[in-house]
Amino acid sequence: MTKITLISGSTFGKTEDFAEDIAKFLKKNNFKLKIFHGVNFSKLSNKGLWLIITSTYGLGDVPENLKNFLKILKKEKPCLKKIMFGAIGIGNSEYDTFCGAIKKFNHYLLLCGAKRIGKVLEIDITKNFCLMEYSKPWIKKWIKEIIV
Numbered sequence: 704m705t706k707i708t709l710i711s712g713s714t715f716g717k718t719e720d721f722a723e724d725i726a727k728f729l730k731k732n733n734f735k736l737k738i739f740h741g742v743n744f745s746k747l748s749n750k751g752l753w754l755i756i757t758s759t760y761g762l763g764d765v766p767e768n769l770k771n772f773l774k775i776l777k778k779e780k781p782c783l784k785k786i787m788f789g790a791i792g793i794g795n796s797e798y799d800t801f802c803g804a805i806k807k808f809n810h811y812l813l814l815c816g817a818k819r820i821g822k823v824l825e826i827d828i829t830k831n832f833c834l835m836e837y838s839k840p841w842i843k844k845w846i847k848e849i850i851v
C-alpha cells in the first residue's frame with residue numbers, strides 16, 4: 704500500500720479543511736496517510752511521497768505553520784533525492800503574487816533534489832468555490848502517476 708505524507712499550510716483554515724477532504728478521498732482509494740497540518744522539517748522523513756497543499760498569505764508568503772519547513776529548504780538545502788512530491792496551491796488571483804507559497808515550495812524542493820509528480824495545481828478561490836470538485840481530475844491523474 705502506497706504511503707503518502709500529506710502536508711497542509713493554512714492561515715484561516717480553508718486549506719486545512721480541503722486537505723482533510725483530499726485525505727478522505729485518498730483513503731477511499733486505499734492509500735495510507737500521515738497528515739500534518741503545519742509541520743517542522745525535523746518531523747519529516749527524508750524519503751517517501753509528499754503531497755503539499757498550501758494557501759498563500761501576506762504578499763506571496765507561506766502560512767506561518769509552514770515557515771520553518773520552507774526556511775530549512777532555503778537555508779540548509781537538505782538532500783531530498785529520495786522524495787517525490789505533488790503540489791497544490793490555493794490563492795486569490797487578485798494578488799500579483801498568486802499562489803506564491805506553492806511556487807516557492809516547488810522551486811526549493813526541486814533545488815533540493817526532490818522529484819515532482821504531476822504539474823503544480825494552482826486553484827483560484829475567486830473562480831472555484833468547490834475546491835474538491837475542481838481538483839478531483841488532478842488528484843485522479845496524480846494517483847495514476849504515483850502508482851506506475
Ligand SMILES: Cc1cc2nc3c(=O)[nH]c(=O)nc-3n(C[C@H](O)[C@H](O)[C@H](O)COP(=O)(O)O)c2cc1C
Nearest residue numbers: 713714715716717718758759761763794795801802
Ligand atoms: C491578508 C491576505 C493576504 C493574501 N495574500 C495572498 C497572496 O499573496 N497570493 C494569493 O494567491 N492569495 C493570497 N491571499 C488569499 C488566500 O490565500 C486565500 O484566501 C486562501 O483561501 C486562504 O486559505 P486559508 O484559509 O487556508 O489560509 C491572501 C489573503 C489574505 C487575507
